[in-house]
Amino acid sequence: KAGVTQTPRYLIKTRGQQVTLSCSPISGHRSVSWYQQTPGQGLQFLFEYFSETQRNKGNFPGRFSGRQFSNSRSEMNVSTLELGDSALYLCASSLVVQPTGELFFGEGSRLTVL
Amino acid sequence: TQLLEQSPQFLSIQEGENLTVYCNSSSVFSSLQWYRQEPGEGPVLLVTVVTGGEVKKLKRLTFQFGDARKDSSLHITAAQPGDTGLYLCAGANAGGTSYGKLTFGQGTILTVHP
Numbered sequence: 001k002a003g004v005t006q007t008p009r010y011l012i013k014t015r016g017q018q019v020t021l022s023c024s025p026i027s028g029h030r031s032v033s034w035y036q037q038t039p040g041q042g043l044q045f046l047f048e049y050f051s052e053t054q055r056n057k058g059n060f061p062g063r064f065s066g067r068q069f070s071n072s073r074s075e076m077n078v079s080t081l082e083l084g085d086s087a088l089y090l091c092a093s094s095l096v097v098q099p100t101g102e103l104f105f106g107e108g109s110r111l112t113v114l
Numbered sequence: 115t116q117l118l119e120q121s122p123q124f125l126s127i128q129e130g131e132n133l134t135v136y137c138n139s140s141s142v143f144s145s146l147q148w149y150r151q152e153p154g155e156g157p158v159l160l161v162t163v164v165t166g167g168e169v170k171k172l173k174r175l176t177f178q179f180g181d182a183r184k185d186s187s188l189h190i191t192a193a194q195p196g197d198t199g200l201y202l203c204a205g206a207n208a209g210g211t212s213y214g215k216l217t218f219g220q221g222t223i224l225t226v227h228p
Contacts, residue, residue: 004156035218043157043202043218056215090156103147103216105156 002027004093004106012112018079021109025072025093031055032074033103034066037088046089049074078111086113117141118205120219127193128227135188135201135222143205146179146186147216151200160188193226200224 005024013019025032034046045058049068066076072093078085088110092103118139127133137146145164149157161170163179163186170177174197176189186203203219 033216042220043204045215045217048215058215092156102159102162103157105158107154107156 004091004104006089006091006106006109008109009107010110010112012114013081014114015081015083017081018077019081019111020075020077021089021091021111023074023076023091023093023106025074025091026104029093029095029104030072031094031096032068032072033092033094034074034076035090035092036060037090037108038086043090046076081113083113086111118203118217118219120201120203120222122222123220124223124225126225126227129194130192131226133190133193133224135203135224136185137187137203137205137219138185139205140184141205142183143207143217144183145206146183147204147206148177148186148188149202149204151202151221152198157200157202190224193224195226195228198224198226 007022031050033048035043036046037043046060047054047066048056052068063079068074088108090105090108092105094103118137121136125133145162147162148160150160151157161172161177163170163177166181166183168179174191178187190197201222204216207215
């Protein structure tokens with residue numbers, strides 16, 4: 001079956017702009033989690049959605065937001081971009097809520113903020 | 115905030131050597147997962163350990179969960195170039211308002227030279 005699909009794979013933005021990233025989970029998976037990966041901080045949890053409800057949220061400012069649709073697809077948005085937002089944003093889907101379910105990661109969306 | 119410290123951060127060895135990666139915390143985790151990530155891809159789950167003292171073997175890889183569920187190790191026997199990648203440990207929070215959130219270690223970059 002198809003894996004987790006993230007779009008776009010690469011994007012370049014300038015400071016102050018906003019960006020929306022999309023994630024299509026594996027068919028049948030209802031939980032979607034988002035992570036930010038940087039060389040200095042590693043993988044940091046952003047939020048998890050299950051059945052269109054945010055179940056968990058990491059320690060990120062309010063500029064980072066997300067949502068999940070009825071078909072389990074998810075989007076995350078970052079407003080007023082800062083240079084430090086440059087990172088690989090990873091989406092992971094799971095059949096059930098964490099921590100019991102295995103996480104299946106997409107290939108990520110690499111964001112560069114200039 | 116729960117932290118997972120991974121060591122070493124970098125490991126460069128010759129094919130055929132053995133190695134161990136450590137994952138330590140002062141916090142108790144309900145379970146611990148190990149992932150491997152290759153360049154340009156998302157992390158892929160290798161194993162989940164849930165019981166204190168548990169040992170799991172996956173071919174040449176041996177995973178151990180500490181008795182107190184605060185630490186874990188990954189041992190690779192006779193490393194091969196195909197083992198090259200970023201190894202990540204991730205602990206599932208044991209309780210409280212953050213139950214279910216995964217905390218990732220900083221990762222260990224392993225390079226196995228032919």
